[in-house]
Amino acid sequence: MATAGEAASATGLHHVGMSVADLDAALAFWEPFLGVPARWRTVLDRPYLGRHVGYPGVTIRAAFIDLPGGNTLELLDYQVPDKEQIPDLTANPGNVHLCLTVADAATAWQKAVDCGARPIVPEGPVDIDGGPNAGARAAYLRVHDGITLEFFQPAPKREAAA
Structure with a gap:
């Protein structure tokens, strides 16, 4: 167990994840922009996932695209009701x-x-x-x-x- 003030043992960037309204629309931008097809498209629905992301029983349509430099862009289309678009203003807290x-x-x-x-x-x-x-x-x-x-x-x- 880490002690107070101890640095995290991060060793690198694993992936960047983005929640999207429509997986196909997101891929319509990223695939031609990066010039590569998604490496993997799948439906994520394992029991651990809902506990992990805080939506028990969730199903997520997902795609993984290779980024330059060896990292991965993970596009996640949560299949839940009442998704809300957050304001796209850069100054809003939480905007990444x-x-x-x-x-x-x-x-x-x-x-x-x-x-x-x-x-x-x-x-x-x-x-x-x-x-x-x-x-x-x-x-x-x-x-x-x-x-x-x-x-x-x-x-x-x-x-x-x-």
């Missing part, structure tokens, strides 16, 4: 976003828009003009279900002075 590192933020932004994403800034990625990420570029977009997707293009590497 997925940030992908990209080689070219403008290209990724356009691909996402072509796949149905709604841009926050209509002209595309913005230049980061201060702090530890000065020189980088970033963009927020909304995808299915009001989920926020961010792109981060690192600043060009500067050559060290001789």
Whole structure:
């Protein structure tokens, strides 16, 4: 058992999960955007699951898609009555976003828009003009279900002075 103040023993990111209103609609964005099909589609309904997620007896339509870098995006369509869409405003507590590192933020932004994403800034990625990420570029977009997707293009590497 951990003692107070002891750090968690996390060793890495396992997956990012997103609850969605319609699994097929979510896949209609992610598969063409990432350029890969879902690795696995299934119905999750094992007895442990309801206890685990707090919905006894739940059935969840699910799909798993490989993300760049070796992680997984888990899309979950809970088959329960009375699901409510949460407001998609980034400032709302509980709003979470997925940030992908990209080689070219403008290209990724356009691909996402072509796949149905709604841009926050209509002209595309913005230049980061201060702090530890000065020189980088970033963009927020909304995808299915009001989920926020961010792109981060690192600043060009500067050559060290001789």
